[in-house]
């Protein structure tokens with residue numbers, strides 16, 4: 001049983017916790033780190049390759065990002081590519097063709113305008129006509145060998161990193177951390193039940209004993225907020241768990257095909273992707289479904305959902321504002337219907353035909369056990385559904401709590417760098433920012 005002091009204890013062995021372990025061990029003077037993971041392996045939930053879309057979000061094919069956000073995400077994504085160059089074994093990052101597909105006159109016009117606006121930041125993205133699309137993704141441009149009827153264009157590239165097995169990457173971060181002088185203690189099957197605050201340290205109670213820490217970072221996905229609430233932090237936030245499901249078809253796409261975003265909708269539009277763990281199949285999705293639990297496919301956590309939702313007038317007002325918009329309301333009901341056996345294949349096929357026009361409902365198989373859960377934060381002060389990541393960093397305390405929905409796996413090193421700066425500053429120890437800038441940021445720090 002543990003009962004000892006670590007410089008830093010990280011709660012959660014997903015990609016966020018593992019990336020921070022790596023950054024602190026390699027680029028700071030932190031001497032000891034404990035990683036506490038509830039389940040029996042690293043990256044068992046949302047960071048697992050079966051739970052997410054495996055996309056390295058670079059901002060080039062995500063039409064739900066504005067230019068500024070796209071540029072930032074691109075830099076964070078590049079950190080993963082640079083990390084891959086530093087390690088001996090790379091079983092996590094891959095190149096596939098990728099494109100944004102526009103269908104119909106209106107979308108084609110919008111895509112052309114976007115391409116012009118983004119060209120300077122993403123010079124490798126090309127505009128493709130139907131003929132070129134047919135060369136790269138025949139199933140997108142043709143039905144039975146003949147051109148599909150609607151006008152299509154795409155904006156894409158063929159030689160960039162586009163897919164990541166974030167589960168393998170999590171393990172790689174821990175292996176790399178173990179090759180440094182920092183002591184790394186990974187404790188699996190160690191659910192943190194309670195964090196207690198003392199004058200100069202924190203005590204974390206788990207089934208494997210008590211862990212003491214000078215600094216605690218909680219990257220426990222949807223559960224981060226509950227742990228923060230225990231200590232009186234983040235009481236003005238709620239968690240809205242948005243599950244994402246997928247459908248399989250036998251392999252029909254060669255790479256990633258993203259569709260144009262409807263700006264009114266809060267979640268990324270449907271896409272088709274190769275599946276790094278089921279290479280004989282193409283994955284379509286994800287859907288967006290509100291679920292009253294904090295973990296997908298593990299049983300339980302219903303009570304945790306209600307405790308972290310903290311239903312009150314303000315939360316109801318956020319739901320009401322969402323539901324009174326007919327586009328969002330229809331989207332929510334439609335995504336719910338994508339889960340109902342018998343009708344779901346037919347309904348989903350209609351949407352998926354935008355990507356693969358020759359697709360038939362009977363080609364689709366609901367991907368059971370695939371797809372995780374995005375912990376979206378409701379900000380009760382502003383009464384809005386927050387779409388990006390959220391962190392709670394209490395003033396004057398050695399605590400950070402992170403909630404990281406998409407694209408939190410892509411931005412893991414960027415987030416880890418952000419947190420490592422706070423950890424080292426508050427602990428009064430050095431961090432080699434010059435080295436991290438050189439190795440992971442291509443020579444230019446975020447703040448330069």
Ligand SMILES: Cc1cc2nc3c(=O)[nH]c(=O)nc-3n(C[C@H](O)[C@H](O)[C@H](O)COP(=O)(O)OP(=O)(O)OC[C@H]3O[C@@H](n4cnc5c(N)ncnc54)[C@H](O)[C@@H]3O)c2cc1C
Pocket residue numbers: 011012013014015016017036037038039042043044045046047048051052053054055056057166190191192193219220221222223224242243244245286371372373374403404405406407408409410411
């Ligand atoms: C459908 C879907 C598609 C997505 N697609 C992409 C994508 O293509 N690209 C991308 O970049 N991002 C994507 N994301 C987002 C991405 O998966 C997450 O942002 C990322 O995995 C979050 O990592 P994390 O480590 O913060 O959380 P998690 O992976 O959820 O890890 C949290 C860990 O904390 C552990 N834990 C919880 N409570 C405790 C406790 N009390 N004690 C100890 N341990 C605890 C859990 O067991 C878990 O292992 C997608 C997400 C979904 C749901």
